[in-house]
Amino acid sequence: MTVEQVAVIGGTGEEGLGLALRWARAGIGIVIGSRSAERADQAATRVTELVPGASARGLENPDAAAAGSVVVVAVPFEGQATIYKSIAGHLRQDAVVIDCTVPVAAAVGGKATNVLGVWQGSAAQQAASLIPKGVQLCGAFHSLSAVALHDLNSSLEGDVLVCGPRTAKPVVRRLVEAIEHLRFVDAGPLDNARIVEPITALLIGINHRYKVDRAGIRITGLPREEQAPGPAE
Numbered sequence: 001m002t003v004e005q006v007a008v009i010g011g012t013g014e015e016g017l018g019l020a021l022r023w024a025r026a027g028i029g030i031v032i033g034s035r036s037a038e039r040a041d042q043a044a045t046r047v048t049e050l051v052p053g054a055s056a057r058g059l060e061n062p063d064a065a066a067a068g069s070v071v072v073v074a075v076p077f078e079g080q081a082t083i084y085k086s087i088a089g090h091l092r093q094d095a096v097v098i099d100c101t102v103p104v105a106a107a108v109g110g111k112a113t114n115v116l117g118v119w120q121g122s123a124a125q126q127a128a129s130l131i132p133k134g135v136q137l138c139g140a141f142h143s144l145s146a147v148a149l150h151d152l153n154s155s156l157e158g159d160v161l162v163c164g165p166r167t168a169k170p171v172v173r174r175l176v177e178a179i180e181h182l183r184f185v186d187a188g189p190l191d192n193a194r195i196v197e198p199i200t201a202l203l204i205g206i207n208h209r210y211k212v213d214r215a216g217i218r219i220t221g222l223p224r225e226e227q228a229p230g231p232a233e
């Protein structure tokens with residue numbers, strides 16, 4: 001399974017740009033999506049400045065969503081539904097959409113260490129309800145700190161729990177494994193996003209208590225073939 005290009009909706013922001021930088025480094029073409037063509041261009045330029053030889057361009061969100069078959073959405077929960085409504089009609093029928101949204105209570109003025117109840121069960125399930133039937137959606141990358149993603153001199157560590165339809169997971173696995181030392185963990189159907197998303201709120205609290213900026217998660221006891229490659233000896 002190869003992924004040649006990924007569109008990142010909200011790719012001007014902390015998490016989306018961090019993921020884009022890491023994927024650009026892995027040789028994956030980047031399309032940055034934004035509500036503003038100018039901001040999209042600026043972020044794409046940033047990718048090419050920070051990752052020599054990277055292929056990156058910026059487009060408004062609907063055009064970015066139409067640009068390829070892998071679309072990552074990394075926007076704040078308060079804007080999530082509006083963004084999905086703006087891109088839904090532009091997604092390719094064969095697209096795999098990967099949602100990173102965490103419904104932190106900060107979206108409504110509450111604490112980032114608390115999560116909101118979402119009618120559909122989770123932000124990812126809300127997203128799935130807003131895209132055309134047949135377009136596959138997974139939830140993933142919730143536990144990766146944007147600070148760590150942007151720190152291109154440091155390797156990442158930990159697991160990425162991926163929820164969603166089985167047939168979409170090879171694409172997501174490829175994107176996880178394109179970022180060195182990260183491990184893909186199949187976290188089951190999209191319904192499980194209601195368990196996975198709140199872990200980020202827990203990690204935000206752990207970051208505060210330990211005065212760090214990149215707490216993550218690791219699942220133990222998995223079979224050997226699921227072990228992430230360690231740093232080079």
Ligand SMILES: NC(=O)c1ccc[n+]([C@@H]2O[C@H](COP(=O)([O-])OP(=O)(O)OC[C@H]3O[C@@H](n4cnc5c(N)ncnc54)[C@H](OP(=O)(O)O)[C@@H]3O)[C@@H](O)[C@H]2O)c1
Pocket residue numbers: 010011012013014015016033034035036039040074075076077078079080082083100101102103104141142143144145146147200
């Ligand atoms: N930051 C992290 O460490 C982290 C870690 C894991 C998961 N996440 C999740 O990833 C998502 C993005 O987080 P982030 O920190 O990258 O957010 P962010 O930087 O605040 O926003 C990302 C982008 O979304 C767009 N946006 C901002 N507010 C919006 C609104 N009200 N409506 C529509 N679009 C809006 C903006 O793009 P344009 O203005 O260019 O359109 C912005 O650059 C969130 O759901 C967050 O919970 C974040």
